[in-house]
Amino acid sequence: MLRRLDDDRGSAPVEFVLVGTLLTAVILAVLQLALALHVRTTLIDAAAEGARHAALADSSLPEGVDRTRELIATAVGEQYAGDVEASFGTFAEHPVVIVTVRAPLPVAGLFGPDRAMEVSGRAALEPLR
Template identity: 60%
Template sequence: MVLLLTMLTLAVVQLALALHVRNTVLDAAAEGARLASLAGSGPGDGVARTRELIDAALASEYAADIEAGETMQAGIPVIEVTVRAPLPVIGLFGPPGSLEVSGHAAVETID
């Protein structure tokens, strides 16, 4: 009974850790997209900001695969920052690239 309760507790803690990692990486991607969408900034600035935020909050392995580019959504230019990171399955270890999140922001123009 104690073993079952311990395993259930560890499973809940692991789920909470996986959700924390996902939310942190998603927030960093969104913040990178917002920075890249400002007038005078570009996709490279968004990648750098995303990497900086992930390095500060998690570990550098989670910031290894970050891409940014400009796309069109409903006729509006949008910056998209995509992060591929490991989804933690046991502790902070997991299969690489199993978590993919994207942040979007409309490109600012000055007329």
């Protein structure tokens, strides 16, 4: 009986499968996290660009929303450009335009729970002269 326990023949393929499965799961998790962070960063950038566009003296809030939707649809996809809104607000007692984007949180590829991620971009309101 002790002789059978000391024999490691055939253990290398089993170890390879176990370690390979664990390593594959870790790599896929890191890639999914990178994708989620990329989508979040892209949404923040699009919201900030839309706020800058809406804050121009010859522009309006709907134009900023349209610009944000266009950027998101081009970079990530139409499903992420559905819920975009713009409003006026203040930041440090200065008037600003705030563009808010609510989008799915990518959990499996680009699919995930709807409206789980909310980002916003702000831009100083350009005064009329």
